[in-house]
Amino acid sequence: AQSVSQHNHHVILSEAASLELGCNYSYGGTVNLFWYVQYPGQHLQLLLKYFSGDPLVKGIKGFEAEFIKSKFSFNLRKPSVQWSDTAEYFCAVNSGGYQKVTFGIGTKLQVIP
C-alpha cells in the first residue's frame, strides 16, 4: 500500500524567508507525485506534479519540488515566501497501477509579514 509522510505539520516563517517542506512516500515502484495547496476556506488546488523526466519540477507561484528516487522524497521549496503563501500544503502520491491518490496529513504554513 502507498503512504505519504509530511514531517513538518506547522511552519511559521517571516516574509522573504526560504521554504522547504518535506515529503516522503512509501511505494517503491513508479509513482506520480503531487503537491496541492489549500488557501484558507478554499478547496485544494494543484501546485505542481511529477510524472517522469526532469526530477526538478517547477509549479505555479514560484514553487518547485525535487524528486529524489533513492530517498523516496519529493520536497517542496520556494526561495522567498510571501504573506499570500499562508495556506496548508499537501503532498500526494499515486503509484503506478494503483487506483487511489493518497495524501499526507498536510503542513500548515503561516507567513508573518
Next chain:
Amino acid sequence: EAQVTQNPRYLITVTGKKLTVTCSQNMNHEYMSWYRQDPGLGLRQIYYSMNVEVTDKGDVPEGYKVSRKEKRNFPLILESPSPNQTSLYFCASSPGMGLATGELFFGEGSRLTVL
C-alpha cells in the same frame, strides 16, 4: 468553465437523518472520488469510481454509500449520519488513474455537522 460542483456547501443535520451530498463534474472525467478532511488527519479517501457503474471502497468507507449511474455525477449518501461523520467533504475528479495521470480536480467542499 471546467469545474466540480458540490451541494450543499454547508449542512447541519441530526443523527440518523439520511442525507445526500451531490457532486457533478463537467470535464468528462472517468475517475471520481470522495474525501473527508479532518484536523490532524489530512484527507482520507471514502470511495472512488473508475467509471460508470464501477465503485470501490477507499480508506474510510464505513457509514457511506455512493453510486455512479452517470459519468458526470457521483453522489455521497449518508444513510444514518452520526456525529463522527461531522467533517469537511471534498469531491474530486480526474481524467484517469495510472501512469502520467492522477491529477485531481476538487470541488469547493461541503461542511457537514451532525448533531
